[in-house]
Amino acid sequence: MTTTRIRGARPYGEDAADLHVRDGLLVDAVDDPDETLDADGLIALPGLVDLHTHLREPGGEEAETVGTGSAAAALGGYTAVFAMPNTDPVADSPVVVEHVWRRGREVGLVDVHPVGAVTVGLEGAKLAEMGMMAASPARVRMFSDDGRCVNDPLVMRRALEYARALDAVVAQHAEDHRLTVGAQAHEGPVAARLGLAGWDPAAEESIVARDVMLAAAAGARLHVCHLSTARSAEILRWARERYDVRVSAEVTPHHLLLTDTAAQDYDPVHKVNPPLRPDADTQALRRALADGTVDCVATDHAPHAVEAKDCEWSAARPGMLGLQTALPVVATTMVATGLLDWRGVARVCSEAPARIAGLGDQGRPLRAGEPATLTLVDPDAAWTVRGATLASRAENTPYEGTEMPVSVVHTMLRGRWTVRDGAVNGVENHG
Amino acid sequence: MSTPESTAHDETGIGLRHLLSTEGLRRAQAEALLDTAAGMEQALTGRAVRKLPTLRGRTVVTLFYENSTRTRVSFEVAGKWMSADTINVSASASSVSKGESLRDTAATLGAAGADCLVVRHPASGAPHRIAAWLDRVGHSHLGREGHVAVINAGDGTHEHPSQALLDAATLRTRLGQVDGAHVAVVGDVLHSRVARSNAHLLATLGARVTLVAPPTLLPVGVADWPVTVAHDLDAVLDQGPDAVMMLRVQAERMHGGFFPSAREYAVRFGLSQPRADRLPDHAVVLHPGPAVRGMEIASSVADSSRAAITEQVTAGVHVRMAILYHLLAGEDVA
Numbered sequence: 001m002t003t004t005r006i007r008g009a010r011p012y013g014e015d016a017a018d019l020h021v022r023d024g025l026l027v028d029a030v031d032d033p034d035e036t037l038d039a040d041g042l043i044a045l046p047g048l049v050d051l052h053t054h055l056r057e058p059g060g061e062e063a064e065t066v067g068t069g070s071a072a073a074a075l076g077g078y079t080a081v082f083a084m085p086n087t088d089p090v091a092d093s094p095v096v097v098e099h100v101w102r103r104g105r106e107v108g109l110v111d112v113h114p115v116g117a118v119t120v121g122l123e124g125a126k127l128a129e130m131g132m133m134a135a136s137p138a139r140v141r142m143f144s145d146d147g148r149c150v151n152d153p154l155v156m157r158r159a160l161e162y163a164r165a166l167d168a169v170v171a172q173h174a175e176d177h178r179l180t181v182g183a184q185a186h187e188g189p190v191a192a193r194l195g196l197a198g199w200d201p202a203a204e205e206s207i208v209a210r211d212v213m214l215a216a217a218a219g220a221r222l223h224v225c226h227l228s229t230a231r232s233a234e235i236l237r238w239a240r241e242r243y244d245v246r247v248s249a250e251v252t253p254h255h256l257l258l259t260d261t262a263a264q265d266y267d268p269v270h271k272v273n274p275p276l277r278p279d280a281d282t283q284a285l286r287r288a289l290a291d292g293t294v295d296c297v298a299t300d301h302a303p304h305a306v307e308a309k310d311c312e313w314s315a316a317r318p319g320m321l322g323l324q325t326a327l328p329v330v331a332t333t334m335v336a337t338g339l340l341d342w343r344g345v346a347r348v349c350s351e352a353p354a355r356i357a358g359l360g361d362q363g364r365p366l367r368a369g370e371p372a373t374l375t376l377v378d379p380d381a382a383w384t385v386r387g388a389t390l391a392s393r394a395e396n397t398p399y400e401g402t403e404m405p406v407s408v409v410h411t412m413l414r415g416r417w418t419v420r421d422g423a424v425n426g427v428e429n430h431g
Numbered sequence: 432m433s434t435p436e437s438t439a440h441d442e443t444g445i446g447l448r449h450l451l452s453t454e455g456l457r458r459a460q461a462e463a464l465l466d467t468a469a470g471m472e473q474a475l476t477g478r479a480v481r482k483l484p485t486l487r488g489r490t491v492v493t494l495f496y497e498n499s500t501r502t503r504v505s506f507e508v509a510g511k512w513m514s515a516d517t518i519n520v521s522a523s524a525s526s527v528s529k530g531e532s533l534r535d536t537a538a539t540l541g542a543a544g545a546d547c548l549v550v551r552h553p554a555s556g557a558p559h560r561i562a563a564w565l566d567r568v569g570h571s572h573l574g575r576e577g578h579v580a581v582i583n584a585g586d587g588t589h590e591h592p593s594q595a596l597l598d599a600a601t602l603r604t605r606l607g608q609v610d611g612a613h614v615a616v617v618g619d620v621l622h623s624r625v626a627r628s629n630a631h632l633l634a635t636l637g638a639r640v641t642l643v644a645p646p647t648l649l650p651v652g653v654a655d656w657p658v659t660v661a662h663d664l665d666a667v668l669d670q671g672p673d674a675v676m677m678l679r680v681q682a683e684r685m686h687g688g689f690f691p692s693a694r695e696y697a698v699r700f701g702l703s704q705p706r707a708d709r710l711p712d713h714a715v716v717l718h719p720g721p722a723v724r725g726m727e728i729a730s731s732v733a734d735s736s737r738a739a740i741t742e743q744v745t746a747g748v749h750v751r752m753a754i755l756y757h758l759l760a761g762e763d764v765a
Contacts (some may be wrong), residue, residue, distance in 0.1 A: 054443050184555075187651045187652070188651060188652045189652035189654070189655040190652070191650070191651075191652065192650035192651060192652030192653055192655070192656075193454065193585050193627075193652070193655070194555055194556065194589060194658075195555035195556075195586070195588040195590065195624060195627060196556075196587075196588075196589075197588070198650065198651055198652075200651075265559065266555070266556030266557075266559045266560055266561075267560075307532060309533075310534055310554060311532055311533055311534065312533055312552065312554035312557040312560055313554060313555065313556050313560075313562070314553075314554040314555065314587070315533075315554060331738070337542030
């Protein structure tokens, strides 16, 4: 195996210290390394972990594949991603999750962990074969019907109970669909003015409140996907103070930065589910992430082909690209504002998601004996987002033309560079 | 992507490039449109042949994704009376029903030589998208300035600006002026593009607007509009409004749980004869049509001299002539 010396990097943005790699692990020192990387001024973080990625394979390859999505992830500093099951066919059986897992291994740029569906076909009625997916080589430990909410309270209760024995977590897309029939944008002054059917924030909050009660009663683990309102965060805070409930939550970069006013030119690149919220929610979500109420950042990276976005608002599919812009958005919203330091970024973008998903070899400290799984970030290298040049097959970034303040320069997965100097270092042709 | 602007490219003195909404329309622009509409009416009065040469050689395409006899015919007549070539495209009569995208359809009509697209679409914002796409592409190869004007003829639950302008024209005729008038707008505000356009335009023209509806038929966020909101029609009528505008209640809303029954709606929000009798003598009753008689408005009220429903239709042609004129006619034609 090669040995590498990473010279002058600043672990967690703190004092500079050389990092040494041998046999895929961080070690105290290497003599005469095969390779020396000058990382002067770069911030070293444990490789980022994304609990919420749509890789679209199988079935949606016109928008993304495991190959292109893995490349986007590595370029964004990620070393592990969780692939949501709303593919075609749905990842609700051992066969599909194994396929996604194997494709991830073949591409080899990030650890691709398939998320299994909670219910067959995401239809919310009948539990999917969670135990068989857990026992498959893909070792599924996170289940979600993401894109759809497990609306039926009895089905949700059973899912939580059943998952407990698998040591798995149920990740809920919290949306009471009865309250969001035809909903297009956050229900408030902007949607009222634009004549877009409102997405009532209570549709999320009521499910979050219900589910923490179900999880507490079942002694099960609940994860709340893309939490988007101040009140949802308050419910988590309240539940944790009073009950022994094992609940975690994620927030997306776009809910930390963008607000519902983005809809006003009717360009569906800003259409996403849950919708962009008013600034008061955005600010509250930043504080909730800083104080730990919301555990982590997850991208909800949702590639869509041009024709699914270059249309009228109500006909467009919800979702936006996120993998390559997540860390810069976190830097903008959390670091530049003083809400988090880089150690805090490591917590919310790597350590916490790895812990929630039960990954033993990700989100580990940058010290000898741990996996050499890390990313190196230039905190002063600004770049301008162009959807056409992102690694994803789709181009639906809401940040087109926006300058991002920081750049991911190198990413390493268990001692092997997956990204060097901002370029993918792949094991197979991932284009 | 840039938002289509209504302010650049001033050809006929009021700085209108598209007509996508009344929100954002300046008072001077709105008054100029209404003045031109009055001028059109005068120009046509007494003519044996109702034909002005103003838009000869211009092509106006109505692109309707929803059925609407009155709005489409009104635009078509307006175009014909100004000698424009008018072409009607509807969802049932074109490739639309075969699933062509909105963008491709708009691009095709632009490339085929349309100077103006009059768009009705069930999706809020669809005309804005079309305007943005066409502005980006341009059609300078067709020997024009690369501009296709887009008129919103009703988009989803957003706006219907020409309807609001014809309502304002009718109020001007009946009341003398809109400035200072108190207008009550009654009914399904939540789903009404007419209500949105009227709320903004009437406020811009200096009227006082009261929206009257049950909370279920008002959008969350209506508090930001330049209006007063009320839930009790009788209390509003006691204020002696100068005009009452009744909104349409669509059949699907009656079964959508927004209110208990058509009967209760009629009792609480219908403009019955006794209610109409309490209005000041000069007060006008408007309805964008088609009216559900007996529920929204009593037949005797709809047919009374107070009601301006047929005048609204006539004013609609003049207002749409004015809109086409300001969007399409060069100064040399004026």
